Amino acid sequence: MQTVTDPVEMQTISEKLRLGRQLIGVVMTMGALHEGHISLVKLAREQAGTVILTIFVNPTQFGPNEDFHRYPRPFEQDAALARSAGVDYLFAPEAGAIYPEGFSTAISCSGVSDLLEGEKRPGHFSGVATVVTKLLNITRPHLAVFGEKDAQQLAVIRRVVTDLNIPVKVVAAPTMRESNGLAVSSRNIYLTAGQRESAGAIWRSLQHALDRLAAGETGLKELAEATATMIASESGFRVDYVAFVDEETFMPAERALKGRSYRILAAVFADGIRLIDNACFASPTHIAGEEA
Structure with missing residues (x-):
């Protein structure tokens, strides 16, 4: 080299x-x-x-x-x-x-x-x-x-x-992750062992949101708010933002439409240390209740 x-x-x-x-x-x-x-x-x-x-x-x-x-x-x-x-x-x-x-x-x-x-x-x-x-x-x-x-x-x-x-x-x-789901980052060295373990809740919360989408929910704004509440329930965590964007345009998205892909993004402070993560969801080609 x-x-x-x-x-x-x-x-x-x-x-x-x-x-x-x-x-x-x-x-x-x-x-x-x-x-x-x-x-x-x-x-x-x-x-x-x-x-x-x-x-x-x-x-x-x-x-x-x-x-x-x-x-x-x-x-x-x-x-x-x-x-x-x-x-x-x-x-x-x-x-x-x-x-x-x-x-x-x-x-x-x-x-x-x-x-x-x-x-x-x-x-x-x-x-x-x-x-x-x-x-x-x-x-x-x-x-x-x-x-x-x-x-x-x-x-x-x-x-x-x-x-x-x-x-x-x-x-x-693809994002590399620690065993608890925490996204690998250079800034993770700032975290204590306890914070590092607790920070796995960010990924679990994002995955929970994707599970709800897979189950048929389409209200992205409401789901982002629920995900933020879930993350904030972890002791020592403060949510900066949780939001969905359209995967293609990266513009804010409030409702899942058939055949589109979306990304949920989160920024969270763990006792002052700022962590970011995201996950992607591809909507099925047909969503119940949506006209073709």
């Missing part, structure tokens, strides 16, 4: 790989690697001959009261994990290399980025869209793998790639 810190050097390497007809896959991370990241690397490896993993804690996607300065940065451990996972190139630039003096460009993506995380974290998705676009331009991959745990982020990236005609295939990877 070769570690690269200079964007121009990384571009040069990628260009040579492309000229050599190598298929390049990229996995973008902020470090603090875990089994979820490794699953993305494995998926990239299945589809590409060369895998680039990026580690960059992006300051522009953190709000003023968020955890940028204390975000875990165990670089040596991350490098060892990347090497053992079969990463070919580790791109780990400093902030000044990505945002040099005089940098003044930002990418915004309206619509899909306006609600939920976009509303709760102003400027977050502009920071994500900008850094992802830069990293795609630097690494020049044929495909980029992102996890479904950050479902709205994935939707924003797909929108940006489509709208800006970026020649890359966006590949979605």
